[in-house]
Amino acid sequence: MHISIKNKTTLITGVSSGIGREIATLLAERGARVFGTVRDPKSAKPIPGVEIVRMEVTDDSSVNEAVRSIVQKAGPIQYLVNNAGYTATGALEETSVGEARQLFETNFFGVLRVTNAVLPGMRQTGNGRIVNISSVVGFLPAPYMGIYCASKHALEGYTETLDHEVREFGVRAMLIEPHYTKSKINENGKTAQTTLKEYDVQRERIKEAVQKDIEHGDAPQMVAEAVCRALTAKSLRLRTPVGKGVFLSRLRRFAPASLFDRGIRKESQLA
Numbered sequence: 389m390h391i392s393i394k395n396k397t398t399l400i401t402g403v404s405s406g407i408g409r410e411i412a413t414l415l416a417e418r419g420a421r422v423f424g425t426v427r428d429p430k431s432a433k434p435i436p437g438v439e440i441v442r443m444e445v446t447d448d449s450s451v452n453e454a455v456r457s458i459v460q461k462a463g464p465i466q467y468l469v470n471n472a473g474y475t476a477t478g479a480l481e482e483t484s485v486g487e488a489r490q491l492f493e494t495n496f497f498g499v500l501r502v503t504n505a506v507l508p509g510m511r512q513t514g515n516g517r518i519v520n521i522s523s524v525v526g527f528l529p530a531p532y533m534g535i536y537c538a539s540k541h542a543l544e545g546y547t548e549t550l551d552h553e554v555r556e557f558g559v560r561a562m563l564i565e566p567h568y569t570k571s572k573i574n575e576n577g578k579t580a581q582t583t584l585k586e587y588d589v590q591r592e593r594i595k596e597a598v599q600k601d602i603e604h605g606d607a608p609q610m611v612a613e614a615v616c617r618a619l620t621a622k623s624l625r626l627r628t629p630v631g632k633g634v635f636l637s638r639l640r641r642f643a644p645a646s647l648f649d650r651g652i653r654k655e656s657q658l659a
C-alpha cells in the first residue's frame with residue numbers, strides 16, 4: 389500500500405548531480421512539488437518540474453532563507469531528503485581535525501541544520517517524512533575513507549534517535565544505504581592534504597579501486613526508487629540498503645565477527 393506523493397511539498401538537498409539529481413527527477417515525475425537545492429544556481433542544469441533553490445548546507449542563514457522561501461511559496465515541507473554530501477580519501481592518521489570538521493559540517497551538521505529548519509512546520513501539520521542518504525559505510529568500516537565513514541555512522545545514530553523523538557508528532561525519519569553508485573562523488577571528493585609515505589601504497593590502491601567501483605556502480609535511479617518507496621510506503625523501514633548493500637547488510641548482521649573482519653581486509657587488499 390502506498391501514500392500518494394502528488395503535490396506534496398518536497399525538499400531535496402544537493403540536486404546538481406548524481407543521486408540527488410535522480411531523486412529530484414523521479415519525485416517530480418511522480419507528481420511531487422519538488423524544490424531541489426544547489427550551491428550555485430547560475431551553473432545548475434534545470435531539471436523538468438523541479439524548482440531550484442540556492443542552499444549551502446554548512447551555513448545557517450542560507451538554510452533558513454531557503455526553507456523560508458519554500459514555505460512561503462508552497463506551504464510546510466512534507467518530505468525532506470537530506471542528500472548533499474561529499475567523500476574524503478586518506479588514512480585517518482593523515483587527516484587533520486580541520487579536514488574532519490569540514491566534512492562533518494556538510495555530511496552531519498548539514499543534515500542537522502536542514503532538518504531543524506524543516507521540523508517546526510512538520511510538527512505543526514502533524515506529518516512529515518525525512519529520508520537521510522547514508523551509505524553501506526554507515527554500517528561497515530571504510531579504510532582510507534575513515535572520516536566519511538564516521539560521518540555516515542553518526543548519521544545512522546542520529547536518524548534512528550530522531551525517529552523516536554519526532555514520531556509522536558506524526559513525523560518519521562529513515563535511512564537509505566546505497567552501495568557504490570555512479571555519480572561525481574569521487575571527482576567532487578577531497579584528499580587529506582598531509583600524506584605519510586607509510587600509507588602511500590594502500591591509499592593509492594584503494595583510491596583506484598573505489599574509482600572503478602563507482603564507475604561500475606549501481607545506477608543512481610535505483611537509489612531514487614528506494615527513496616520514493618520510503619516516502620510513500622505505508623509500512624516504514626528505518627534502514628533500506630540498496631543494490632549490493634542488501635547482501636552486505638545481512639552479512640554484517642549474521643556473519644561471525646572474525647569472518648567479517650577477514651572479508652573487509654581482503655576486499656580492501658590490506659595485508
Ligand SMILES: NC(=O)c1ccc[n+]([C@@H]2O[C@H](COP(=O)([O-])OP(=O)(O)OC[C@H]3O[C@@H](n4cnc5c(N)ncnc54)[C@H](OP(=O)(O)O)[C@@H]3O)[C@@H](O)[C@H]2O)c1
Nearest residue numbers: 402404405406407427445472473523568569571572573576
Ligand atoms: N555515489 C556513491 O557511491 C554513494 C554511495 C553511498 C552514499 N552516497 C551518498 O549519496 C549522496 C549524494 O552523493 P553523489 O554520489 O550523488 O555525489 P555527487 O554527484 O558529488 O553529488 C553531491 C551533491 O551534494 C551537494 N553538496 C556537497 N556539499 C554541499 C554543501 N556544503 N552544501 C550544499 N550542497 C552540497 C553537491 O552540490 P554542489 O554542486 O553545490 O557541489 C551535489 O549536488 C551523498 O550523501 C553521498 O555520501 C553516495
